[in-house]
Amino acid sequence: KAGVTQTPRYLIKTRGQQVTLSCSPISGHRSVSWYQQTPGQGLQFLFEYFSETQRNKGNFPGRFSGRQFSNSRSEMNVSTLELGDSALYLCASIPVAGGSGEQFFGPGTRLTVL
Amino acid sequence: GESVGLHLPTLSVQEGDNSIINCAYSNSASDYFIWYKQESGKGPQFIIDIRSNMDKRQGQRVTVLLNKTVKHLSPQIAATQPGDSAVYFCAELDTGGGNKLTFGTGTQLKVEL
Numbered sequence: 289k290a291g292v293t294q295t296p297r298y299l300i301k302t303r304g305q306q307v308t309l310s311c312s313p314i315s316g317h318r319s320v321s322w323y324q325q326t327p328g329q330g331l332q333f334l335f336e337y338f339s340e341t342q343r344n345k346g347n348f349p350g351r352f353s354g355r356q357f358s359n360s361r362s363e364m365n366v367s368t369l370e371l372g373d374s375a376l377y378l379c380a381s382i383p384v385a386g387g388s389g390e391q392f393f394g395p396g397t398r399l400t401v402l
Numbered sequence: 403g404e405s406v407g408l409h410l411p412t413l414s415v416q417e418g419d420n421s422i423i424n425c426a427y428s429n430s431a432s433d434y435f436i437w438y439k440q441e442s443g444k445g446p447q448f449i450i451d452i453r454s455n456m457d458k459r460q461g462q463r464v465t466v467l468l469n470k471t472v473k474h475l476s477p478q479i480a481a482t483q484p485g486d487s488a489v490y491f492c493a494e495l496d497t498g499g500g501n502k503l504t505f506g507t508g509t510q511l512k513v514e515l
Contacts, residue, residue, distance in 0.1 A: 292445070319501055321501055321502065321503070323503075323505075330505060330506075330507055330508065331446070331491065331505035331508075332505075333502050333503065333504065336500055336501055336502055338500075343499075343500045344496070344498075344500045344501075344502045346502075378445050378446070379445075380445075380501075380503075382501045384501075386499050386500050386501055387434070387495065387499070387501070388495075388501050389434055389435075389436035389448070389451040389493070389495050389503070390436070390448045390451065391448065391501065391503065392448070393444075393445030393446045393447070394445050395443070395444055395445050396445050
């Protein structure tokens, strides 16, 4: 079956702009989580969605937001981009509502902010 | 001083040897641990998990030992192969429900031929 799809794979933006990243989970998976990966902070949890509802949110400013659609596809948005937002943004597709350590990650979107 | 980035420990092993990675955790309430592998240009990939009611879990060429007394996790790879070269992360599943993972710093495994 198809894996997790993230688009775009690479993105270059300038400070102050906004960006929207997309994640299509594995068919049948209703939970999606987002993570930010940087050399300085490692892998950090952004938020989790299940059945179009945000269930968990990490310690990120309000400039970071997300949503999930009825087909389980998810988007995250970062407004007023800062240089420090340059990172690999990873989406995880999860087969169950909760308690699953086995999560399926996409290849990520590499965001560069100039 | 200013932090310029996480120090990623590196483990270098000879092909065919066993690789032993060490992970420490601080939350005594943590009860579900997972080990992920991340190859260059890819997202993390699930390897194996272990719950706190177990001391050891084995898969194909992989084993993870859990020592709850000292809050230590030891994932291992037997007969390490060049394809095992990657960054390995220990992670904890949040105890508050949901699927939130907290990842460790990671260990860079280099396999020498």
